[in-house]
Amino acid sequence: MHVAELRFECFADTTINRAQTAINGFLEALRANGQILGREFAVSFHDAEFRVRLMLPEPQSLAHRYHSPWVKQALLALTDAKLLAPREKLLGQDINANESCLETPSWQLLYTSYVHMCSPLRSGDNLLPIPLYRIPATFNGDHKQLIRWQTEWQACDELQMASATKAEFAALEELGSCGSDLFRRGWDLRGRIEYLTKIPTYYYLYRVGGNSLKEELQRPCPRCGNKEWRLSEPLLDLFHFRCDHCRIVSNLSWDYQ
The missing domain is CATH 3.30.70.100 (Alpha-Beta Plaits)
Known part of the structure; x- marks a missing residue:
């Protein structure tokens, strides 16, 4: 930046x-x-x-x-x-920020956190942010809906990281559930971006909790039930699961890392 x-x-x-x-x-x-x-x-x-x-x-x-x-x-x-x-x-x-990705990635994903102010669209090859104005407008001439989704995702992330109120559990539900409003809107935006760019585009599903490491390693894709989505090696040292059918990537629960 x-x-x-x-x-x-x-x-x-x-x-x-x-x-x-x-x-x-x-x-x-x-x-x-x-x-x-x-x-x-x-x-x-x-x-x-x-x-x-x-x-x-x-x-x-x-x-x-x-x-x-x-x-x-x-x-x-x-x-x-x-x-x-x-x-x-x-x-x-800015010496404290990453450079932007200017090359066309082989795949990309929606990924952000409460500490990131860069683009939520990342290259799947190196996780560098892709400037939004370099892709076609997602809705109504710009990327306002995507920026709004990012702001809400970051707000939920900050709540769950603070772990100070009951709102933490509602925030975790939004970040980690395929049934949440945040997931639904983000996953739809992901599909819109894939349609416009013709590049496989994934959604990062946050994961924390679980009953045991063994159970965590065996958990299926929460959207389609795919039991083969666990990867032999983590992508970008971060994503341990990927479902190509649902276009979802996820991490091994932070409780077991």
């Missing part, structure tokens, strides 16, 4: 409220298209200029060729608010 600064300069009289609405709308459109990462963006104002620092999947993430219809519309809204198109300054690479 890379760090960049955007500067929005006023070209005529405007108000803070009008500028704030236009800038926030533009940033939200970029986020929904996967061109910027994170949830909160601090916008500063000084000498008739607004500035914001952003995390990008790659140096050219803000290129016009990647803009969704909503980003292009948000650019017009900036003009209506008397702001010039933003000037971009690339500040450098």
